[in-house]
Amino acid sequence: MKNILKELKKIDKKFLIVLLFATIAPIVYSFLRTLWITSDSATSYAMTSFNAYISAFTEIFGVFLVLPIFTYQKQEYKSKSNSLLFAVILATIILMIILLLSNQFTLKQMMILNPDASRSELLTYLRLIAITNALSILETYLIYEIILDKNIYKGIFITTTTLVLKIVLDFILISNYAIIPFTIINVAWSSLISTIIIVTILLFWYFYHQKKITSIKRVKIPEMMEFYRRGFYPGLNKLIANFFYVFVTLAILSNLKETEWNAWNLGTSLVWHISFYLANVFKFSLVSEIVNNDQIDKHRLTLAYSLLDIIVFIGFAPIYIPLLTPILIQDKSWLSLSMLTSFLMVLPFLTIALAEKLQIRMVYENKFHYVVAGTAISNLLINLPILFSLINGVKFNYLDNYLLSAVSNYLVLLIDSFFYYSLLKEENPFIVMKNFINYWKLN
DSSP: OHHHHHGGGGSOHHHHHHHHHHHHHHHHHHHHHHHHHHHHOHHHHHHHTTHHHHHHHHHHHHHHHHGGGGGSOHHHHHHHHHHHHHHHHHHHHHHHHHHHHTHHHHHHHHHHHOTTSOHHHHHHHHHHHHHHHHHHHHHHHHHHHHHHTTOHHHHHHHHHHHHHHHHHHHHHHTSTTOSSOOOHHHHHHHHHHHHHHHHHHHHHHHHHHTTOSTTGGGOOHHHHHHHHHHHHHHHHHHHHHHHHIIIIIHHHHHTSOHHHHHHHHHHHHHHIIIIIHHHHHHHHHHHHHHHHOTTSOHHHHHHHHHHHHHIIIIIIHHHHHHHHHHHHOOOGGGHHHHHHHHHHHHHHHHHHHHHHHHHHHHHHTTOHHHHHHHHHHHHHHHHHHHHHHHHTTOOOOHHHHHHHHHHHHHHHHHHHHHHHHHHHHTSOHHHHHHHHHHHHHHO
8 A cells, every 4th residue: 555655656646736726626617507596496407408419428528539639749840739739629619509509409418408498598508608618628638738837836827817807707797696687508608608708718827828829830740630639539439438327318208207316417417517526627637647658667656546545525515515506406306316326426436536546557558449349338338228118118216327327337347448458468358258157167
């Protein structure tokens, strides 16, 4: 254990601090935003939480574009960053088109749960949120540009500024002290306006501070394609996972009551936006250390960060869940179910965080197809039969939904652990499995 924890002393602590601060900022923003929406009514939250569909698409592009930038060594990354910026802008435009085209599907699901709502208002909300989510990818990339520069004061200043801007706009437009009546369209407008302002500031900072305006013509297609290539497998992995999340998990919830829809989305998002965001700090730090730090033991640092994940989920979640959930929910009819859902999701989300730590070695050793295989196998065994059942009219309840999600996550961790062990043994997974089977036959 001591040898494992010793590896933490070798990491770049400035980078970790900036990354941690950049993560805490959206956690605070997400909590305040949810508080102001839920304080209006449960119906408002039910409608705005349909952003989960749009977020599922956004996450695919986020993984596709964000994770690869941590796989570059610092000097290599800086020499190509103009090409990468243009690659992200191009992908943002493509994502925006996809999200706008998918609005009709999301609108149909929203109308099922909210039959009395205005169709035109819901469609306007979806369009604004689609544009916001697409721009958020560019915003995230530009923030990570600053993080990768490893300037602790600049990183804290920028993340604090972005957080304050978002909170001020939300305070003006959707809080209890807003200057205009609360509507879900204003929820979307507050997000879009703040995102546009922040992206504009970050782009100005990018060109002015790094003095790269004159070198923007150096954008090279091969460098862009290399960037996309690095993100292909992570993006494909998230595409498989989110496809089944949308068409199985959210499909089941859409056929349940508004209370159960609210409880699931708030219960899962509370744990996701706190514990899982913190786990992402360790994930990106692990990627950066493996790529840039020759002094660390990759296996021991992976285990060290996995232990920190366990502390964040098992030790921290039971403290903030009972404290924060009653603050968020004014309508007591779904308070208990939301709190129960939060507690139930701790272990499944922990398995995702642990699996992602194991996957980093596969990224580093250019074996990310193992990660895709693990996700695909898990979903084909668990969620594909459920998808066919849903198509044929079989009904599932709230507990069924949880158990399916949990088992699928556990299976992903089990498969990724097997692939990780194979890489440590430096053997083909099929040979490892064959040896394992032969061992049990002999004993």
